[in-house]
Amino acid sequence: MSDDIRTLSETLAADPSSIVFVQLGEALRRSGQIELAWRVATRGLDRHAQRADAHDLVARIAIDRGDFPRARAEWETVLTLAPGHGGAQKGLGFLCFQQGDLDEAARYLGAALADDPQDESLAAALDTVRASHPDRRPIEEAPTLRVPVVDARTLFQEVLGDPSQTAILLDGDGYVVAGQYLTADGRDLGADIGAQLSGVSEEANRAMRHLSLGRWRQIVFEAESASVAMAPSGGGVLLVAAPRSVPLGYVRRLLERSLERVRRWTGARA
Amino acid sequence: MVVGEGDGMVVDSNLQIGVNGDAFAALTASMYRKARRAAAAAGFGETGFFELDAEGGRMCAAGRNDLVIVVIAEPRVNVGLLRVEMLKALEAFA
Numbered sequence: 001m002s003d004d005i006r007t008l009s010e011t012l013a014a015d016p017s018s019i020v021f022v023q024l025g026e027a028l029r030r031s032g033q034i035e036l037a038w039r040v041a042t043r044g045l046d047r048h049a050q051r052a053d054a055h056d057l058v059a060r061i062a063i064d065r066g067d068f069p070r071a072r073a074e075w076e077t078v079l080t081l082a083p084g085h086g087g088a089q090k091g092l093g094f095l096c097f098q099q100g101d102l103d104e105a106a107r108y109l110g111a112a113l114a115d116d117p118q119d120e121s122l123a124a125a126l127d128t129v130r131a132s133h134p135d136r137r138p139i140e141e142a143p144t145l146r147v148p149v150v151d152a153r154t155l156f157q158e159v160l161g162d163p164s165q166t167a168i169l170l171d172g173d174g175y176v177v178a179g180q181y182l183t184a185d186g187r188d189l190g191a192d193i194g195a196q197l198s199g200v201s202e203e204a205n206r207a208m209r210h211l212s213l214g215r216w217r218q219i220v221f222e223a224e225s226a227s228v229a230m231a232p233s234g235g236g237v238l239l240v241a242a243p244r245s246v247p248l249g250y251v252r253r254l255l256e257r258s259l260e261r262v263r264r265w266t267g268a269r270a
Numbered sequence: 271m272v273v274g275e276g277d278g279m280v281v282d283s284n285l286q287i288g289v290n291g292d293a294f295a296a297l298t299a300s301m302y303r304k305a306r307r308a309a310a311a312a313g314f315g316e317t318g319f320f321e322l323d324a325e326g327g328r329m330c331a332a333g334r335n336d337l338v339i340v341v342i343a344e345p346r347v348n349v350g351l352l353r354v355e356m357l358k359a360l361e362a363f364a
Contacts, residue, residue, distance in 0.1 A: 196308040203304040204322060207297035211290075214325025221305050224315025241314070249350075 002031065011247055012040075017047055019162065020247055025057045034064045052082035053161050059091055068095060082158045086115045090122060097129055105129045116264055152178040153188075155265055159257045165242040166190075167258040172235040174198040178265070181241070194239060201230055201237040220252060229255040233262050271340040273299045275306075275333050289342060294329070298340045302331040319353050332356045334363040 008024035021044030028037035038061050045054045059074035072095055078088035093108035106129045113122040155178040156167035168179035168190045181190040204216045220229045222244065229251045230239045240255045271283040271291060278296035285291045306317040320331040323345070330341045330352055339356050343349075 193312040196311040200301065200305045200308050203301045207301055207322075208324060210293055210297060213327050213329075216322055216324045218323040219305075219321065220323075221309065221320040222318045223309040224318075226309075226314040228309065228314065248353075 002027070005031065015245070018245070018247070019044075019048060019051065020250060021048075022051070022053050022057055023250065023253070025061065029057075029061050029064060034061060037061050038065065050081060051161050052078045052085055052088075052158065055081065056085065056087050056091075059088070063091070063095075068099070071095060082161075084111070084115060085158055086112050089115070090119075093122075093125065093129075097125070097132075102129055102132060118264070153180045155179055156258050156261060159261050160240075160254060162242075165240070165246065165254060167238065167240045167254070168194045169233060169238050169262055170194045170198050170236045177236065178262070193241070197228065197230065197239055198237055201232065218252070218255065220248065222248065227251045231255055231259055233259060234266065238262060271295055271342075273338045273340050275299050275303055275336050275338045281337065285342075294342055295340060298329050298331050298342075299338050301329075302333055302338050302340075306333070319357060321349060321353070330356060332360050334360050337363050 005024065005027050008020055008027060011020045012018055012024055021040050025037045025041035025044065028034075028040060038058075041054065041058045041061055045051075045058055048054050055074045055078045059071040059078065062068070062071035062074060072092065075088040075091045075095070078085045079092075082088075089108045089112035093105050093112060096102075096105035096108060106126065109122055109126045109129060113119065113126060116122065155169070160167055163182070166179065166181045168181060169177040171177050174195045176190045176194050179190060180188045181193050182188055200219060200221075201216075204219055208214070208216050216232070218229065218231045220227070222228075225244060226241045227244055227246060227248055228239065228241045230237050232238075238255065238259055240251060240258055242251045242254065271285065271294070272281040273279065273295040274281060276299075278299040280291055280295045283291050283295075301322065302317070302320050305320050309315065309317045318332060322329045325345075327345055328341075328343045328347055328349060330343070330349065331338050332353075333339070339359055341352060341356060343352065
């Protein structure tokens, strides 16, 4: 058993309601322990049926088990919970291709490629689908040429999954560029929280100028009710906050995924 | 190092030769103070553990009762273990 799997198992054993089951299921799947991954993922899904990433995980394990109808059902659920989810579109694209539904495969893969134009495997898969088509006619190409319109406030929704987790992208002046921080009554406190916390990154920039540690890459700190992670992004800073019940290592992963989301978003807008 | 959070002065330290303890103490205490105030203002409550990951190393801090434990470490350090030990050591400030 790898150290990662052992640590994640212990975390899940200590708190069975933890969302760490997504990481654990994926780690087990990658290590070839498919049936164990399946049990972890489906039990986790029972507790967190509204999480798109849990359905996505179950779908991928279902593929490994050869259960294609279940995989299709799970990915369709993902698209209901998180419209435009790249992983689900990609999965459904490959599934349709395997089942000979080339038009649908091209539609899904085209949409996935529009969401992530840097993914070379998608471009190659789409080329294969086109080449496999009996009349070699261009199939549903429009999505690949169109930059998807994304509401900046919901930019991180797909990455974060759980609404209690928040990500806010701030520019160099502390203004919110993307993301939101919604209170229980629906108010967006993103600007207030961002303004308070962006001061920490300014302090870090100042410290780095005086110490010989190079550039700072990440700051993580734990407060009573939240764990906060931040990293430089463009000329500003990206903040991620999650309840203290979320493991600190997972908060760092969320930060990395959110940074990747910003890179794709800014790349698509450029 | 143990550092005063308010003034950034070193109270006690155990440093490798060549490390500028005074500069690290002052700047880390300042960052920790800023994070603590910002988190409180944002409604997140009191700050416990703080970590900065930079290209050349890590700076970790944990404070209580106006004192901050500051650790400067290599980038490859096991920060999870460091965190547990720092929080344990913090009990001595209670």
